Amino acid sequence: MFDLDLWKEILSALKKNRMRSFMTAFGVFWGIFMLIIMSGAGKALENGVMDGIRAFASNSAFFWTERTSKPYKGFQRGRQWNYTNTDIEYIKANVKDIEYLSPRLFGPRGYEGDNTIRGKKTGSFNIYGDYPEFFKIDPWTPLKGRLINQIDIIQSRKVVNIGERVVEVMFDKDEDPIGQYLKINGVYFQVVGVIKGETRVNIGGGRKNETIIMPFTTMQKTYNFGDDVHFFSVTSAPGVPVSRVEARLKELLKSKHKIAPDDMQAVGSFNIEVEWKKYMGLFTGIQILTWIVGIGTLMAGVIGVSNIMLVIIKERTQEIGIQRAIGATPGKVIMHIVAESVFLTVMAGYIGLALGVGLLELLNMALEAASSDADSIFFRSPEVSFQMAVGALSVLVISGILAGLIPAKRAVSIKPIDALRDE
Amino acid sequence: MISLKNVHKSYVTGSNSLHVLKGIDLEIQKGEFVSIMGSSGSGKSTLLNILGILDNYDDGAYYLNGSLVKDMSEKKAAQLRNELVGFVFQSFNLISFKNAMENVALPLYYQGVNRKKRNKIALEYLDKVGLLDWAEHLPNEMSGGQKQRVAIARSLISQPKIIFADEPTGALDTTTSYEVMEILKEINAGGITVILVTHEHDIAAMTQKIVRLKDGRIDQIIKNGDLKHFQHQYAKELETA
Known part of the structure; x- marks a missing residue:
């Protein structure tokens, strides 16, 4: 169910505050970007080292x-x-x-x-x-x-x-x-x-x-x-x-x-x-660290989104009041705000994901071009798995929903009459 | 249509409680054209908000179209507002980034009417208030009178039984005020109950029934025939005040 009015409203709301939307989205973008780059680099180190010893009988x-x-x-x-x-x-x-x-x-x-x-x-x-x-x-x-x-x-x-x-x-x-x-x-x-x-x-x-x-x-x-x-x-x-x-x-x-x-x-x-075992422990540690730092950065971005949504709600109190006076149900209002938040988060995150993967791909090409002597390279094929990308995207959607839910609840808790009076 | 029985309402701010409505009993029949008057702080806007299910009340009973309106869920209230009631506000309350047609169509959007259909209906209603040529204009490109006409078209589109107007002419000059009142009269002539709040006696005088509030109580209900007398008395009051 594509709802043109919903998207029109979301876009016009974001456009009205171009700079602010951009800065907010940048937080999420940066979080995902860092997560992808760090995870890719960690994986590259792992690939480089593990490729060298993988074929050894592990016993x-x-x-x-x-x-x-x-x-x-x-x-x-x-x-x-x-x-x-x-x-x-x-x-x-x-x-x-x-x-x-x-x-x-x-x-x-x-x-x-x-x-x-x-x-x-x-x-x-x-x-x-x-x-x-x-x-x-x-x-x-x-x-x-x-x-x-x-x-x-x-x-x-x-x-x-x-x-x-x-x-x-x-x-x-x-x-x-x-x-x-x-x-x-x-x-x-x-x-x-x-x-x-x-x-x-x-x-x-x-x-x-x-x-x-x-x-x-x-x-x-x-x-x-x-x-x-x-x-x-x-x-x-x-x-x-x-x-x-x-x-x-x-x-x-x-x-x-x-x-x-x-x-x-x-x-x-x-x-x-x-x-x-030593290596496995090391690389598991690197991956865990990557996720902690990445999720941490992402959280900062998501909190930014939530914050900006609260400000937007505050600014639009009267508008929400009008909508409710003419028959918008609380569900509709919540849905609207959450959709806006998810849109902002996922857009920014997707760009971060795409740029991160793109950068890793470039790095990979550069590494492969430079590695005529493959034996000595301990940093090879930086990559993120498909699961990782899907995982990151679902984290984005979920955090977008969470970021929108608090402001949405706030918006609904305002009585239509108070919202109308707010001028 | 509307029946209020001993309705009380107070606003609590911190430890202070302000008793705004102190027992209102009121009957309004279908098709009436009623104005609510009173000095500021007399509770007229509060009363209108309660009637329009925009606000709740503490005590008493309010029957709208035969059913009791009390402790309603927000969802139910929203649906009821959407079906039964249309609002016109002093400050128009149009949504600034939507053009006239989209503003008018908004209530139908909440009813789930598809875009094409609701925009077509919106154009019909814009035509009724004489603004068909302004359909693509944004609210800030229109005059106050035009904006209020758009708002009236919006209140009518869901085919409500009652129109509530909170000082609909408060932000308009006399000529446009009268134009807006003419439209409201027409609406009323079409069988829709119109209830408006105003403090302008000439506006009130155009209605069929005036409910005067004083300190949270109904002070006086003046029916059609007595309007002249009321006007006279009101003028006198102004002089002495």
């Missing part, structure tokens, strides 16, 4: 070794030590709740000079020796060819998976790297797969697309690592908190390697579950 933990910090069983403090091959079987035998266990070796680091050669091309990359289980924990996708598999491990094949940046540096543009050979630290390896990491955080530092992965056993033998293991990645069995597995594993490794049980430093570890 994974990682272990490395550090110098001991306490003397124990005849050893001095400051001893350097390594995990060994026997640890692998030992852990599998003694810790039940493990789903995947993947030992890793770090090859010679890139910054020690170029470690990879092919014809006249040379490059410096991060070289890892891994088990196929590793791809279950920190997922990689083969873009071409295949991933390292169990047969590569058993036969200690000299094959590698390489990242996209490696392809760029070591091969010509239209060359197919699959089946080609790379000389890595003096030994030739055949490329069997080009792979892309699904997470953006690289264990052990460095850029993810500069990775070369070879079978663990191959690396151990080829580069004379003996039975050293540098690093373990572990996931807990479904339903088991990885923190428990982490604690149990640390205890086990300490006793096996004669490290003081209270040495907090020697076994370094990192647990995605804990990090995940």
Whole structure:
């Protein structure tokens, strides 16, 4: 039921006080605008950080070794030590709740000079020796060819998976790297797969697309690592908190390697579950803060609307009196004032919403244009969800009604005769 | 049509109570043309407001068109006003941002008549008061007499049984006052009861019955035939005052 007279009256009332209507509406506009911008920025930060670790198995933990910090069983403090091959079987035998266990070796680091050669091309990359289980924990996708598999491990094949940046540096543009050979630290390896990491955080530092992965056993033998293991990645069995597995594993490794049980430093570890929770808490906190500040600002705007409506009612007391004298029911009067308030609030809020979303979209475009190097960006795709927008709009309508209700009640409580007398 | 029985009304402001109407008994028949007179503070406007259901009363009984008007809900009162009663005010009380036609059509808007239809009817009524050419004009573009004619058209559009006019000529010069009174007479001739408040005796003299109030009581009711006498007496009173 479109009521032309109602809208005519609303518009003429707002027009009569252009500046005041504008300033009032601005309060609501600003509230919604801030809510959208802050929420979008918070979401962007969340997207940036979470995209980097989302694909990690959320039940994974990682272990490395550090110098001991306490003397124990005849050893001095400051001893350097390594995990060994026997640890692998030992852990599998003694810790039940493990789903995947993947030992890793770090090859010679890139910054020690170029470690990879092919014809006249040379490059410096991060070289890892891994088990196929590793791809279950920190997922990689083969873009071409295949991933390292169990047969590569058993036969200690000299094959590698390489990242996209490696392809760029070591091969010509239209060359197919699959089946080609790379000389890595003096030994030739055949490329069997080009792979892309699904997470953006690289264990052990460095850029993810500069990775070369070879079978663990191959690396151990080829580069004379003996039975050293540098690093373990572990996931807990479904339903088991990885923190428990982490604690149990640390205890086990300490006793096996004669490290003081209270040495907090020697076994370094990192647990995605804990990090995940930390981040989730952080971003939930940011969202809550956003809503508190946004709603607070919005409330200020809504109170402004309510206030202005009271003034309008006061000014129009006589007019309302006339209308009531010639037959306007209280319901009609209330309806009229509430409609005016809702109109003002929703108009202003909608503009705020549209501008806020527009600004976020611009920001997104600017960010995407600037992010040729996507790995290093921790602020991406600022956005507001549809639910958020609908939520904000319903908050607007409800607050518009509330803002109108008080003045409307006031208007109706005036007797028509008092309203007429008011001059 | 209208029957008042011992109606009392007082205004309470803080601890002070002002007893305005001290027991009014009044009968007005259908089709009468009545004026209520009295000095200021005699309660004439209060009486008119009670009659028009714009105000409530404390004690007594008021029957309008056969039904008791007391402690009515605002909604009911509004509907009754809309159906039975038309108002004409001293200060016209037109809505400033609506043109003459829209002002006249307003009561029909509250009855839920659609826009096209009510504007058409409004034009008919504007024609009756001789303002058809002014339909698109806003109130501030019209003279006082024109505004009052628009207000009369507005009071008539809902086809009321009674017109209440609170000093309808109070803001007008003598010539336009008489024009407005002519219109009111015509309305009355069409069978509608007209009740007006005035303190101008020449205006009152054009009506058929004068109710004189004094200190919240009915002092005198003068019927048609006695008007000349009343006029004389009134003039005398003015001289002595």
